[in-house]
Amino acid sequence: xxxRFITFEGGEGSGKTTIINRLVKDLEEKGIKVLKSRExxxxxxxxxxxxxxxxxxxxxxxxxxxxxxxxxSRRQHLEEIVKPALNEGYLVICDRYIxxxxxxxxxxxxxxxxxxxxxNYYATGGLLxxxxxxxxxxxxxxxxxxxxxxxxxxxxxxxxMDFHHxxxxxxxxxxxxxxxxxxxxxGNGNLEEVYLAVKKIVFENI
Ligand code: TYD
Numbered sequence: 001x002x003x004r005f006i007t008f009e010g011g012e013g014s015g016k017t018t019i020i021n022r023l024v025k026d027l028e029e030k031g032i033k034v035l036k037s038r039e040x041x042x043x044x045x046x047x048x049x050x051x052x053x054x055x056x057x058x059x060x061x062x063x064x065x066x067x068x069x070x071x072x073s074r075r076q077h078l079e080e081i082v083k084p085a086l087n088e089g090y091l092v093i094c095d096r097y098i099x100x101x102x103x104x105x106x107x108x109x110x111x112x113x114x115x116x117x118x119x120n121y122y123a124t125g126g127l128l129x130x131x132x133x134x135x136x137x138x139x140x141x142x143x144x145x146x147x148x149x150x151x152x153x154x155x156x157x158x159x160x161m162d163f164h165h166x167x168x169x170x171x172x173x174x175x176x177x178x179x180x181x182x183x184x185x186x187g188n189g190n191l192e193e194v195y196l197a198v199k200k201i202v203f204e205n206i
Contacts, residue, residue, distance in 0.1 A: 003130035003205045004086055007097040010135035011167050012157050013142030014187050019135065019195050020095055023202060027091065032206070035085040038095035040073040043080040049073040054154040067105040067116055071123035074098070078124055091206060097129055099174050099182065104156070107170025108163055113177075128181065131205050133198055134171050135187035139164035 008016045020036060027034045040050040052058065053069050074097070085092050098120045106116035139161060146157060175182050185197045 004090075005082070005092045005094070005127075005129045006131045006133070006202065006206075007094045007099070007129040008133050008135065009096060009099045009103070009171060009182075010187060011137060011139055011142050011164055011171070013145040014135040014137040015145070015191055015194060016095055016135055018191060019198055020093055022195055023199060024093060026199060027093075027202075027206075033088075033090045035081070035090040035092045036095075037077065037081055037092065039077060039097055039100065040070055042077040042094070045080070046073040046077040049076070054156065056155050056158075058155065063105065063109045063111055066109070067101060067111055067119060070101050070105065071119050074101075074120065075123040078127065083127075094129075097132070098124065099132055099134070099171070102174055103167050103170030107173060108166035113170070113173065130181075131202075132178075132182040133201060134175060134182055134184045135194065135198070136168070136171070136184050137187040139168060141188055 008020055010016050024034050024036050039046070040053055041047040049069055049072055053061070053066060053073070082092050082094065098117075101116050101120055102113050105111050106113040143157075143161075143164065146153070172184075175184050183201050185194060185201070187194050
């Protein structure tokens with residue numbers, strides 16, 4: 001089956017953004033119409049919600065509030081950006097989607113994967129990606145990349161190491177639950193190797 005809605009997942013500093021940018025360029029060079037977007041955000045309303053969720057001043061945010069805001073941002077982005085693009089025949093590539101909520105809020109925050117899945121099922125009307133690529137990086141490696149690049153840290157980057165390990169465990173659990181949809185790529189090597197592994201999976205599936 002042709003995969004039209006592809007999402008990327010991974011912990012902090014997994015290299016998703018760089019990989020997606022290269023992939024989009026290669027797909028466009030093949031004449032494929034691609035829409036690239038990201039979560040949380042990707043539309044004006046969703047970006048506003050993103051600022052509330054990730055604002056460093058919002059340390060008091062309740063975990064369920066956080067999960068609801070991610071789901072709200074997702075809904076808006078889906079209706080406003082993703083669905084219209086899919087209907088117009090674009091290949092949609094999204095940096096994070098439902099699995100981020102399942103790994104971060106469901107597993108790492110402890111709200112429960114099933115509970116957060118149900119919330120997101122409602123928010124998305126059950127629209128799952130056709131293909132998800134999880135770039136698996138050991139948290140110590142990912143976070144050291146962020147500090148080397150001097151990228152500014154948001155509220156979630158500042159979580160304890162233990163949290164980032166739980167996020168990774170959450171993703172590994174999702175790979176076990178959805179083996180058909182989620183493909184795992186070892187992201188610890190050099191970026192070129194990681195990119196080639198990702199490119200192979202995507203080009204075999206579209
Ligand atoms: P972002 O700056 O986009 O990070 P990255 O470059 O790592 O994708 O910040 C997104 C943060 O939000 C990231 O820490 C993961 C988190 N997140 C969730 O906890 N749940 C979600 O549903 C989504 C979409 C993101």
